[in-house]
Each structure stands twice: as C-alpha cells, then as structure tokens.
Amino acid sequence: MAVTLKEVAERAGVSRSAVSRTYTDGASVSPKTRKKVEKAAKELGYSPNALASSLTTGRTKLIGLISNNFHNPLFLEVFDLFTRRLQEKGLRPLLVNLTDETDPKNSLRMLKQYSVDGVIVASSTLLPEFAKAFHDAKIPVVHSFGRFASAPDVHVVGVDNVECGRMAARTLLARGYKHIGFLGGPKGATSTIDRRAGFMEVIGQAKGIKVKVSNAAAYSFEAGRVAMLKELKASPAEAYFCGDDVMSIGALSAIDSAGLAAPDDIGIIGLNDMEMAKWENINLTTIRQPIKQIVDSSVELVMAALEDSNRHPEARLFSCQVIERGTLRPL
Amino acid sequence: MAVTLKEVAERAGVSRSAVSRTYTDGASVSPKTRKKVEKAAKELGYSPNALASSLTTGRTKLIGLISNNFHNPLFLEVFDLFTRRLQEKGLRPLLVNLTDETDPKNSLRMLKQYSVDGVIVASSTLLPEFAKAFHDAKIPVVHSFGRFASAPDVHVVGVDNVECGRMAARTLLARGYKHIGFLGGPKGATSTIDRRAGFMEVIGQAKGIKVKVSNAAAYSFEAGRVAMLKELKASPAEAYFCGDDVMSIGALSAIDSAGLAAPDDIGIIGLNDMEMAKWENINLTTIRQPIKQIVDSSVELVMAALEDSNRHPEARLFSCQVIERGTLRPL
DNA sequence: ATTCAGATTGCAACCGGTTGCAAAAATTGT
DNA sequence: ACAATTTTTGCAACCGGTTGCAATCTGAAT
DSSP, X not given: OOOOHHHHHHHHTSOHHHHHHHTXXXXXXXXXXXXXXXXXXXXXXXXXXXXXXXXHHSOOOEEEEEEOOOSOTHHHHHHHHHHHHHHHTTOEEEEEEOTTOOOHHHHHHHHHHTTOSEEEEEOSSSOHHHHHXXXXXXXXXXXXXXXXXXXXXXXXXXXXXXXXXXHHHHHHHHTTOSEEEEEESOTTOHHHHHHHHHHHHHHHHSSSOEEEEEEOSSSSHHHHHHHHHHHHHSOOOSEEEESSHHHHHHHHHHHHHTTOOTTTTOEEEEEEOOGGGGSTTTOOOEEEOOHHHHHHHHHHHXXXXXXXXXXXXXXXXXXXXXEOOSSSOOO | OOOOHHHHHHXXXXXXXXXXXXXXXXXXXXXXXXXXXXXXXXXXXXXOOHHHHHHHHSOOOEEEEXXXXXXXXXXXXXXXXXXXXXXXXXXXXXXXXXXXXXXXXXXXXXXXXXXXXXXXXXXXXXXXXXXXXXXXXXXXXXXXXXXXXXXXXXXXXXXXXXHHHHHHHHHHHXXXXXXXXXXXXXXXXXXXHHHHHHHHHHHHHSSSOEEEEEEOSXXXXXXXXXXXXXXXXXXXXXXXXXSSHHHHHHHHHHHHHTTOOTTTTOEEEEEEOOGGGGSTTTOOOEEEOOHHHHHHHHHHHHHHHHHOTTOOOOEEEEOOEEEOOSSSOOO
C-alpha cells in the first residue's frame, strides 16, 4: 500500500540503512547518498512510518490528551492551544474523552495499547485517581488545571486556587460590598474547596462582613442559573464570587430574569476569563487564568518528563489577574 | 519497558503465536491455552501493542480528526460527540489542528507518518483541497459539515445548506416580515453561498419583499456584531437570517448596544442550535443542525470506507429544523 | 606512496506483533 | 481399536523500520 523504506532503497541503489539514516538526524550519511535517497523518496512519495520506527526507538511521539470537560467553552480554547503547541513540538495528540468513564483501568489500557509517550490530563474536575493510575503505570503524566500540592504525586500545572479565592474576596471587599457570597462549583471539586478556603480566609480577617456560601451542581450555565435563582429567593448577597465564567453567565441570566441587573443590584465576579467573558453583552468581571502559559508549560513539562521519566513530581503555578469589566460596581 | 507478548508466552508456557491468537478474535485457540495465557497476561499486566500489530495487519485504528474550528463553541460539542463515538467503535482520534495551515501537503505528511486508517475533516470552512488531498493519497476521508454536491469528490455528510436558506426565508416570510436581511458568514464560504442561494430563491418567489444582503468577516461573535452595527447605521431590515448562532449572538449584542431589542425592533434567526442558543439570556430562534446524527453518520461512513476503500463517494444530508425561541416575532 | 584517523556504508539482528503452513493433538464415526 | 476429520499448535517468515558492528572508503599528514 504505502511506499516503504525498502522500495526507496532499491530505487536509490543504496541499503535500507542508508535510507533510514537520511531520516534520522544525527546519523552519518554522506551528502551524496542523501541526495540520491531524497530524490528517490520524492519520486516515490515516501514518508517514513513513525509507528514502525517507534518499535525500535521506543518513542511514538503520541501524547494522550485526556479530558472530561467537553461542555465548558474554555476547554475549546484549551484544546486549540494544546493541539497547536504539541504539533509545533512534533508531538501528536491522541484525544481521549473521559466524560462517562469512571474506571481509570479502561483508559489506561487504551493508552498503553497505543503506547503513548506521555499523557496530559486537562481537567479540573477529573478524579486524581486517573492521573495517579497513569503515573503508576510509569507513563509520564502532567495534570493540567489540577490541584496544587506541595508534594504532588504527579506533575501539576495550574493556578493557585486558594490565592484565587483570596483575590476574589479582596476585590469584593475593596469595592465596599458588605454582604458577599461565595457561589462555588460542585461541592466535592477540589478547585471549589481551595477557592473557598482562600476566600473565607480573607473575609475572616475583615470586619463587619456577612458571608453566605452555596454550591452549584456543576460548572455549567444551567447550574449557575439555578443556584442564583435560589439565592434570589432568600435574601441574596450584594455580590458573588462565582465558580467559573460559564456559571457566572448562568447567574447573570438569573439576575436578569428576576428583573434585576448587574452590577446595580447584584455584583458578579467569575473565574477563567474565557473568550465569551468579553463579549459586549456579557462583559463579565472575572479572574483570568493564564491558559496559554499553563498549556505551554504543560507541554514543556511533559517533554521534560519524557526525557527523564523519574523526574521528581513538580507543581507549576501561575498567577491570576482580575480583569475589570462591567459586572462589579467600580472601585 | 512494557510487557511483551514474548514474556507472556514464556510465562504461560506456550508459543508466541498462541498468545497472539488469544487476542485476535476469530483465531483458533483452545479454551485451555486461552486460560493459561489470560492468567499469565493478568499477572504480568500485559496489554497488546496496537501499533506493533498494525504493522502486519495494516490497520492502526487511528482516525485523523481534522479541524480548523477552534473558536466556535458548536465544535466543542462536535468534538465531544466524535471522540465518544469513535471510542465506542474502538477507534482512536488523532486530533489535528489546521488553524494556521494553508498547505495540505504538511497535514498529509503528518497523517501518513502516523498511518491513520482514515480521516474525518470536521469543518464547514476548510478548503475542499484538504479533503481532496487526503482522498488522492488513498486515505479514506469523510468531510463532515462539508458542502453537498451531487457528484462529490469525497464522502460528505452534513446538511443541505440551500434548503436551510429556503427554510430561513420561509420562516421570516411566514411571520410577515416585509424587509428582510441575509447576514452571511465570510463571502467565500460555501455554506454561506449555498444558504444565500436558497434564501434568495424563496424571497424571489414572494411579492413585495425587500431584501438586503451583507457578509460578516467570519463566523464569530465579533464579526457578527460589527456587521450588525454597520447594518443599524443604514436603514436596517426588520429581520435577519444570520450566518450562524455565534454570529447571531454578536448581532444581538449590537442590537442591544444600539438600545434596540429583539424581536421587537429587529428579528434574528440563527443556524446551528448550539447549546448556548437555549440559554435564557440568549434564547435564540434558530435552525437546528442535527449534529449528533451528522457525527454518527460520519463515523459510520468512515468505517464503511475503511472496509471498501474504493467505495463510491457519497453525500449524506440531514434535514434541519426551525427551533422557535424568542428572537423572532411570533407567527 | 604510505599510514592512519574519521566518516560512510551494508549486514544482520532486533523491535512487538501476525499469519500461512504443516505437524501434532483431539474428536468423531465405525 | 483404527482411520478420517477437525482443531489446535508452533515454526518461521514477515510487517517497516533502527542500530551495533565490522568493513570499506575518504582525505590529510607524513
């Protein structure tokens, strides 16, 4: 079917090794034979079979890109960035959708079958067991958007969610809100737990502030809307820190439905700064996660882990930044 | 590194062939040896190397999933559906991002290197040259969301955009709009060209209707907003058929910025029915593309093409449906 | 012209599997 | 118990590459 190395070798009148060497850099080939080979290859339309070579080299250049976030628009941006960056580095993403997967075993088997060189787990909600399972199978893995730990099991790159919580609280306090709300994502999500801790820490140090805490069922529009609708029934706070941007938009929609408006009646600050947040009809004040940096750093880290597979697990944290838009009262 | 077939064979006290056969269905193995092999495999944690086997079988079960739509939220849904469906069928998506690729050669080389069994091009804006290039290289390819042609070069599955245009026009006429607008996507996009043709056909048959046509620079929020802002300056139509949902949302935002509202001042009908369209604060009347069916059918078709690689190119078209929401005046 | 180091080349074995073929084993019928 | 079938098994070659090694070639130095 496809053109093979052997055919090229015959046509060029050289050995198979010679052909192989022209396509492995660092190998010793004279300019003369290289010319011959390249000529023959071009005529035949040859391109080396990466999978076959992986057999001997032990490297497929395949990276498992694993996620269960296929409903948060932020992740479209994340996939865009990951695929481009991996391509730039000569790696190929094998996309794995873990949406309704509960058993790490299955995904592990799948990844082993395709002998991926490494794995990037891109999710803030995926159970750490998954990343752990890959790690235990000696597959280099980095957990992007994962939870920070000072002594992590696996490489982690993301943001310091505790600090994000503090940042949100400070932002709300600075604007003079006295009654503020923490509207988190799903209760069990580590991101929510951490943000809440930071949030409460700062609030606790302030005086005369009333807080209320609640959780949405998911990081989604609908869950955000439902949660805010519920808030509005029982004396709502003046401003809320919402679990993420898409939840925030749900909350804004609830506010609007109730005949109220942000920031005049209720303030909202989100988290992520996804593309949509800056749409004029949304114009959401939010905390930006530097996703480009997280992605680039994840790729860099997985490559480093490829080189040295018992590299010590590392946590890389990036700082976030408040993006002022129109859903919080001005300073 | 990884456990190989040979080790399992030794441990189980059988030949390598026996092990191989236990994992290829349809092969002849006695229950007894199968037991032994499975035991040894379990103890060793063996899983067969799909890439190595692809060498002899000629099938990698890798499917190139190619797109340049990483900014339209609809495509997150599309990727979700594709990855799940492919996984269900035992295929693995190798994701390729063509965002800034102009030369089909590069992508072709990349796909050949990884000897994908087939390719799914998921994009309505990608140049047909790409799909064509893969097809010429004898790689089974289906173009999802591609342009219908009665004698297509490659397998196509999508919707009949001409009919969508007609449907939009009929919907607007039925609501009594007399001055209507076609606000298309980028001028060169075949989807826009086709929809416009259908739209104008129906309008042409109606009496006393005024039409105006314009194009946005891209299928994006910003382009939709800019285009509508421009419309609003010079006597706008009463209602518009917008290139797609995300453009529609941009247009709605422009309408809102101008102090107007839909549907009271200006009506909008979109196309796609992406998840966001039903968000309460958007509530967009739109034409639904049955993306689940398109995806499932694409996967089915690519699998069929794998079986019979000179299967005659086929176009599969699905019908769309108007989804009534709140951006068009009621009937 | 000779020597020698360094560069280039081909041979052959190997990577982790699959598969056609013939031999061996199990099953069937009588 | 024996022959005829059918099933199971292992051997060995092969898939498309890579790579250690020894042989050959090259050019510079003597």
